[in-house]
Amino acid sequence: MRSTSTSTSTTVTATEIVLPGKVEPEGLELRTHELPAPGKGQVVLRMEATGVCFAEQQMRRGKYYDQPPFPFVPGYDLVGTVTAVGPESDAALVGRRFAAITKVGAWASHLLVDAADLMPIPDGIDAAAAETVIVNGVTAWQMLNRTAKVRTGQTIVVLGANGGVGSTLVQLAAHAGVTVIGTASPRHHDTLRRLGVAPVDYHDPDMYARIREIAPDGVDAVFDHVGGAAIEDSWQLLRRGGTLVSYGTAASKNEEGNSQLPVLKLFARLNAWNAMPNGKSAHFYNLWGGKRRCQKTWQQRMTEDFTQVLRLVADGSLTPQIAAKFSLADTVEALRLAESRTVAGKVVIVPEM
Structure with missing residues (x-):
């Protein structure tokens, strides 16, 4: 990226959605303020699409592993x-x-971003469509290809296959010739079947038994965002040589207490399994892994993998799953819908409707 000493800035009034503390969605606050001029290496980005992911749902409860102190403006990614x-x-x-x-x-109309963190969007890709595959798409791509290294002809299980990451992950896997078993509420089963997924009801108390009926010889990978005690069942689904990829602790979302403790307990369990001579492996996927060691390398990897995902969107191999769109002023409704567990895909927020 060419460097220049030239700066361009005008006064911008930004509209932001503030999370003031541990509140219900209705407790979100809308504020406006004058955005500071961009500093060295920064740009002003006018938001065209952002969204609600599971991290914001945890942050609202003070349960995200390393969230900033209240108050702050949520919003994990944007176009x-x-x-x-x-x-x-x-x-x-x-x-x-x-x-x-x-x-x-x-979750703002305008914000300051480091220029080094920008990832280009090709012409012809809608902003809302691109928004659904930034964190969700990169996460799914990296877990499938970099962490589990799933190959054509293998079989995987995706918990929450209707969610933002899950709905992307099952499409990437199906495109790669991988057999997918996905858990979701029955209302989403027809959608999953259309994507080539064998659906299983995640409300079924015998859910893991149903999965074993479909794959009696075990599976090659399980992608588990739930954590908690049931992660033992995910581990037991694996055949020898299989990989468990844990990427969340949704089971503890509503629990009181230290937000870091469920993650630390999960780390301990995964490490203990990896110490066993059973031919299986367990990983915790962290989108931010490696950034502290080398931010430039991390960003290059993000951009490379995001570009791969966008190519699949452009050629029709990956269909962004947009659950609904809301204006920035209606973020309360957006968050409420995202937390309802009734939607397939990602709830997207745009400046205006």
């Missing part, structure tokens, strides 16, 4: 257009569309 650049940022970025992974801050 937007650069409207201004700060010193030592390329002025040619102005007017171009990018995606960015922010962890927090994206």
Whole structure:
């Protein structure tokens, strides 16, 4: 990216959604303020689409592993257009569309983003469609290809196959010639069948027995965002040489107490399994893994994998699953719907409807 000392900035009034503390969705606050001029290496990004992921649902409860102290502006990722650049940022970025992974801050009409974190969006891809496959798409791609290294002809289980990550993961797997067993509420089973997935009701107390009936010889990988005690059942589904990929602790979402304790307990269990001579492996997927060691390498990997996902969107191999769209002013309703567990795909937030 070409560097220049030129900066372009005008006064921008940003509209933001603030999470003031542990509140119900109705407790979100809307505020406006003058956005500071972009600093060295920064740009102003005008939001075109952001969304609700499971992280914000945990943050609302103070349960996300490393969330900032209240109050703060949530929003894990977004698609937007650069409207201004700060010193030592390329002025040619102005007017171009990018995606960015922010962890927090994206529920805003405008925000400051480091230019180094921008990932280009090709022409012809809708902003809302691209939004659904930033964190969800990169997470699914990396878990399937980098962590579990699933191969054509293998069989996997995806818990929560109707969710933002799950609905992307099952499509990527099916495109790669992988047999997929997916858990979801019965209302989503027809959709999963259309995607080539063998659905199992996750309300069924014998859910794991139903999965074993479909794959009596075991499976090659299980992707588990639930955690908790039932992760033992996920581990037992694996055949020799199989891989468990854990990427969340949804089971503890409503529990009181230390937000880090469920994750630390999960780490201990996964490490204990890896110490056993049973031919299986267990991993905890962390989107941010490696960023502290080398931010440049981490960002290059993010951009590379996001580009792979967007290519599949562009050629029709991957269909972004948009559950619903809401305006930024209606984020309360967006969060409420996302938490209802009734939707398939991702709830997207746009500036206006």
